[in-house]
Amino acid sequence: MQHQKILILDFGSQVTQLIARRVREAHVYCEVHPCDVTDDWVRQYAADGALKGVILSGSHASVYEVDDKAPPAVFELGVPVLGICYGMQTMAQQLGGQVEGGHTREFGYAEVRARGHTALLKGIEDFHTPEGHGMLKVWMSHGDKVTALPPGFKLMASTDACPIAGMADEARRFYGVQFHPEVTHTVQGRALLERFVLDICGARPDWVMRDHIEEAVQKIREQVGDEEVILGLSGGVDSSVAAALIHRAIGDQLTCVFVDHGLLRLHEGDMVMDMFAGKLHAKVVRVDAADLFLGKLAGVNDPEAKRKIIGGLFVDVFKAEAGKLTASGASKNGATWLAQGTIYPDVIESGGAKSKKAVVIKSHHNVGGLPEQLGLKLLEPLRDLFKDEVRELGVALGLPHDMVYRHPFPGPGLGVRILGEVKKEYADLLRRADAIFIEELRSTIEPHSGKTWYDLTSQAFTVFLPVKSVGVMGDGRTYDYVVALRAVQTSDFMTADWAELPYALLKRVSGRIINEVRGINRVTYDVSSKPPATIEWE
Numbered sequence: 399m400q401h402q403k404i405l406i407l408d409f410g411s412q413v414t415q416l417i418a419r420r421v422r423e424a425h426v427y428c429e430v431h432p433c434d435v436t437d438d439w440v441r442q443y444a445a446d447g448a449l450k451g452v453i454l455s456g457s458h459a460s461v462y463e464v465d466d467k468a469p470p471a472v473f474e475l476g477v478p479v480l481g482i483c484y485g486m487q488t489m490a491q492q493l494g495g496q497v498e499g500g501h502t503r504e505f506g507y508a509e510v511r512a513r514g515h516t517a518l519l520k521g522i523e524d525f526h527t528p529e530g531h532g533m534l535k536v537w538m539s540h541g542d543k544v545t546a547l548p549p550g551f552k553l554m555a556s557t558d559a560c561p562i563a564g565m566a567d568e569a570r571r572f573y574g575v576q577f578h579p580e581v582t583h584t585v586q587g588r589a590l591l592e593r594f595v596l597d598i599c600g601a602r603p604d605w606v607m608r609d610h611i612e613e614a615v616q617k618i619r620e621q622v623g624d625e626e627v628i629l630g631l632s633g634g635v636d637s638s639v640a641a642a643l644i645h646r647a648i649g650d651q652l653t654c655v656f657v658d659h660g661l662l663r664l665h666e667g668d669m670v671m672d673m674f675a676g677k678l679h680a681k682v683v684r685v686d687a688a689d690l691f692l693g694k695l696a697g698v699n700d701p702e703a704k705r706k707i708i709g710g711l712f713v714d715v716f717k718a719e720a721g722k723l724t725a726s727g728a729s730k731n732g733a734t735w736l737a738q739g740t741i742y743p744d745v746i747e748s749g750g751a752k753s754k755k756a757v758v759i760k761s762h763h764n765v766g767g768l769p770e771q772l773g774l775k776l777l778e779p780l781r782d783l784f785k786d787e788v789r790e791l792g793v794a795l796g797l798p799h800d801m802v803y804r805h806p807f808p809g810p811g812l813g814v815r816i817l818g819e820v821k822k823e824y825a826d827l828l829r830r831a832d833a834i835f836i837e838e839l840r841s842t843i844e845p846h847s848g849k850t851w852y853d854l855t856s857q858a859f860t861v862f863l864p865v866k867s868v869g870v871m872g873d874g875r876t877y878d879y880v881v882a883l884r885a886v887q888t889s890d891f892m893t894a895d896w897a898e899l900p901y902a903l904l905k906r907v908s909g910r911i912i913n914e915v916r917g918i919n920r921v922t923y924d925v926s927s928k929p930p931a932t933i934e935w936e
């Protein structure tokens with residue numbers, strides 16, 4: 399089925415993917431593409447009539463500094479266009495208005511007055527001023543502003559610092575907002591984006607995970623034909639859902655490869671094997687590659703270098719396993735496809751959405767870490783989906799709740815949770831400390847919600863700090879390592895708050911770690927949010 403769609407042009411903002419997230423939440427399919435696609439590309443993209451609207455993202459740059467413009471064809475397609483922040487500024491400049499820099503600087507919370515009774519903002523407001531003006535509570539992040547409206551546009555919103563905080567040409571259905579409707583801090587952001595895609599663009603809300611299964615299965619069958627596939631199975635949400643989906647499509651042509659790189663959590667290997675043997679009925683091979691990974695990581699301190707090494711070794715292992723299928727007689731030609739549970743945020747965060755505009759924060763091992771010459775065709779059926787869509791798909795495929803709602807665990811595993819050089823000694827200590835933390839989170843219930851703290855946090859783990867501090871235990875002196883506990887709450891992993899865990903819980907965890915794990919004598923709690931920190935420490 400051909401889905402109607404929204405095109406999001408990415409100018410390099412760190413929150414572009416949230417625009418896509420919000421559009422998908424309105425059940426409208428959308429894609430993010432780099433802003434420097436050509437006019438021909440845009441016309442081709444729109445040729446089948448499925449394109450219902452375009453959204454231009456924000457950027458860290460200024461319109462007068464860089465040459466990033468929307469392809470002019472965007473304004474000639476006859477579909478609605480929404481510019482957000484830089485997107486609004488470039489729209490203004492390209493259509494004959496004016497943008498100036500330097501003096502505004504609004505970062506964070508702001509109150510915007512809705513003006514001009516536009517179709518976009520009609521009835522969308524958070525409160526009224528005593529004079530009766532409709533007001534929106536929004537999140538801003540800009541230093542430049544539109545100072546003259548382009549011909550045909552009227553004023554749609556304003557703040558004290560930014561008199562043109564929104565503009566509209568309702569005849570052509572072009573809209574611009576200086577604030578960011580895609581972030582949750584903009585209270586009516588979701589309503590505004592829904593208004594744009596559903597009412598103004600008139601896109602059909604036909605993007606539903608239940609229906610997506612059949613489409614995805616069909617596509618996998620067409621892609622793969624009668625060839626063999628191996629899949630990197632981690633036991634995490636994404637690869638488990640990918641495995642279930644691919645297994646449904648091609649059954650025994652799929653072999654799952656679970657790599658134990660020596661950087662897994664306590665008992666994780668056995669648990670994953672048990673879970674899959676029972677639930678998935680797919681072939682799973684376990685590869686013990688701890689010596690290989692730990693050997694190659696010896697002496698390496700730099701986080702990006704570690705990530706690239708791990709990504710490369712994963713591929714080496716997958717390739718070797720693909721070849722072994724032939725040798726064992728399990729398949730005629732060996733596997734020709736490598737499947738991964740790569741999801742959309744992995745792609746976007748690695749700067750891999752073809753756009754090279756955004757700064758790379760971390761290379762995810764399965765995207766930025768892949769070598770140029772893979773030698774296997776890539777099958778990534780979840781590549782366009784966000785995490786909660788993947789979870790919805792998992793439930794629809796009948797996977798158990800526990801599996802689908804596990805906290806994510808990064809592919810490089812403890813490799814990015816041991817700061818600097820990775821050593822087996824460190825990994826062994828960390829595994830035990832981490833197991834205690836998770837066990838306590840799982841067994842401590844928060845009375846108001848009745849939920850465990852594991853369910854109330856999005857991701858929680860322990861980080862190993864290779865520094866020693868002095869302690870006193872049983873009247874003796876200790877000089878041992880430090881660990882940090884990390885627990886965050888987030889809906890999209892793009893921004894996150896540290897979780898306000900109860901002191902009693904922290905106390906229990908700290909007491910148990912120091913008493914039970916000899917070699918660690920100090921436990922700290924990480925109280926940094928993302929941004930400016932990230933969730934993992936490396």
Ligand SMILES: Nc1ncnc2c1ncn2[C@@H]1O[C@H](COP(=O)(O)OP(=O)(O)OP(=O)(O)O)[C@@H](O)[C@H]1O
Pocket residue numbers: 629630631632633634635636637638655656657658659737738739740744764804805806807808809810
């Ligand atoms: N230990 C592993 N063995 C084999 N493949 C792995 C392993 N760890 C990661 N991968 C591959 O890398 C992909 C990306 O890892 P990632 O952690 O993002 O996803 P996941 O583990 O499937 O889900 P989650 O995000 O819930 O942890 C996985 O989907 C899987 O294909």
Ligand SMILES: O=c1[nH]c(=O)c2[nH+]cn([C@@H]3O[C@H](COP(=O)(O)O)[C@@H](O)[C@H]3O)c2[nH]1
Pocket residue numbers: 705760761762763764806807808809810857891928931932933934935936
């Ligand atoms: O599969 C993965 N491979 C990686 O290389 C990787 N790096 C970070 N993460 C996970 O991504 C989310 C955001 O993490 P950060 O705030 O640390 O960037 C968090 O959920 C992290 O655990 C990874 N997952």
Ligand SMILES: NC(=O)CC[C@H](N)C(=O)O
Pocket residue numbers: 411455456457458459460461482483484485539540541542543
């Ligand atoms: N977030 C943005 O898109 C900012 C755009 C531009 N850099 C400004 O400061 O106004």
Ligand SMILES: [Mg+2]
Pocket residue numbers: 632634635806807808809
């Ligand atoms: Mg994982």
